Amino acid sequence: MPLTESHTPTQTVASPSLILGIESSCDETAAAVLCSERGLLSNIVASQDEAHRPFGGVVPEIAARAHMQKIEAIIDQAMNDADVQYDALSAIAATSGPGLIGGVITGLMAAKGLSASLDIPLIAVNHLEGHALSPRLSDACPFPYLLLLVSGGHSQLLAIHGLGDYERLGSTIDDAAGEAFDKTAKVMGLGFPGGPNVERWAEGGDDRAVRLPRPLLDRENCDFSFAGLKTAVARAYESSDKSDAAKADLAASFQTAVADCLTDRTARAMQQFSAAQDGPYRFVIAGGVAANRTLRARLINTAETHGFTSIFPPLKFCGDNAAMIAQAGLERLQAGRVDPLSAPARPRWPLDQSAARTAPASGSGRKGPKS
Ligand code: KG4
Numbered sequence: 001m002p003l004t005e006s007h008t009p010t011q012t013v014a015s016p017s018l019i020l021g022i023e024s025s026c027d028e029t030a031a032a033v034l035c036s037e038r039g040l041l042s043n044i045v046a047s048q049d050e051a052h053r054p055f056g057g058v059v060p061e062i063a064a065r066a067h068m069q070k071i072e073a074i075i076d077q078a079m080n081d082a083d084v085q086y087d088a089l090s091a092i093a094a095t096s097g098p099g100l101i102g103g104v105i106t107g108l109m110a111a112k113g114l115s116a117s118l119d120i121p122l123i124a125v126n127h128l129e130g131h132a133l134s135p136r137l138s139d140a141c142p143f144p145y146l147l148l149l150v151s152g153g154h155s156q157l158l159a160i161h162g163l164g165d166y167e168r169l170g171s172t173i174d175d176a177a178g179e180a181f182d183k184t185a186k187v188m189g190l191g192f193p194g195g196p197n198v199e200r201w202a203e204g205g206d207d208r209a210v211r212l213p214r215p216l217l218d219r220e221n222c223d224f225s226f227a228g229l230k231t232a233v234a235r236a237y238e239s240s241d242k243s244d245a246a247k248a249d250l251a252a253s254f255q256t257a258v259a260d261c262l263t264d265r266t267a268r269a270m271q272q273f274s275a276a277q278d279g280p281y282r283f284v285i286a287g288g289v290a291a292n293r294t295l296r297a298r299l300i301n302t303a304e305t306h307g308f309t310s311i312f313p314p315l316k317f318c319g320d321n322a323a324m325i326a327q328a329g330l331e332r333l334q335a336g337r338v339d340p341l342s343a344p345a346r347p348r349w350p351l352d353q354s355a356a357r358t359a360p361a362s363g364s365g366r367k368g369p370k371s
């Protein structure tokens with residue numbers, strides 16, 4: 001079969017549909033089985049935290065090797081847990097970008113092999129679309145809704161109008177929020193991954209103790225910036241006495257600064273979103289940083305003030321997982337949007353292509369807009 005042909009051997013979507021989802025774009029190797037009628041049947045996530053911990057961040061080469069070593073076993077485990085035979089699958093959905101290219105290739109190649117050998121469609125999913133549709137795994141969350149995606153690699157505000165219809169309202173112009181948490185933890189030696197550790201230290205600190213900047217606050221658009229905040233934290237730590245009390249105060253001050261920035265930008269996006277359409281208005285927060293309790297409380301408040309209902313997907317669907325990839329795959333399969341076996345692995349892949357082309361949030365490189 002030519003690789004460029006759309007691989008839809010049977011064309012008709014069998015009911016119920018069974019989708020195997022595969023995720024490997026960063027440091028989680030994950031597989032999940034989703035049924036259109038019975039819901040999520042399995043959801044396996046193998047974290048690589050232990051392997052990356054000594055380096056205080058994700059090392060791409062280590063991540064790629066770990067994905068290669070684990071991917072087959074994780075897929076098998078997801079199929080076993082779901083009690084589903086391979087020949088019962090309707091389609092394979094895999095993250096094909098954006099992300100660390102070694103990992104993306106590993107998951108996508110596994111998916112292509114299964115798609116070709118089982119003679120079923122391949123669905124090449126944008127990782128960000130997986131996050132965007134993740135609330136639809138668990139909550140009644142009809143389109144449209146406003147999404148704040150805050151993870152280790154991304155910080156974006158998106159209006160989710162429908163499947164494949166995503167409008168970027170704002171985006172980080174430098175670091176992602178999770179990256180700022182991870183780098184702050186690294187500077188203070190709080191451990192990896194940074195977010196949960198900063199949150200734990202912040203509990204015992206005074207969030208007014210250290211004056212930190214709030215980049216882009218009150219700007220007209222909905223963009224974020226965290227690089228200056230991260231540098232300010234590093235300076236403040238250098239000039240502190242590095243005691244536990246100083247660390248707790250700095251962690252708390254940093255966390256509040258991030259929350260101030262995110263709530264300010266989100267409030268602006270809420271105004272834009274509700275000015276453009278009728279209610280009811282729903283607000284979803286997804287991505288690993290959504291686990292932060294201070295941030296959640298602040299955002300719930302912001303949502304209430306602006307007449308939005310808050311929807312927080314369960315934490316297992318907030319961080320990287322394959323259930324959200326299977327969800328995007330199922331929705332795409334039902335809409336007849338499947339991909340050829342030549343679908344490329346993409347290190348960069350903006351979700352809102354038109355916004356990225358006209359106004360790349362973090363510049364354009366040789367390979368096109370970065371976000
Ligand atoms: O979505 P995710 O699992 O992976 C990416 O796609 O990046 O997000 C991981 C990020 C990391 O930067 C981690 O430090 C952050 O989410 N994170 C948190 C918390 N838990 C995880 N950030 C702040 N507070 C937390 N409790």
Ligand code: ZN
Nearest residue numbers: 131151319320
């Ligand atoms: Zn992610």
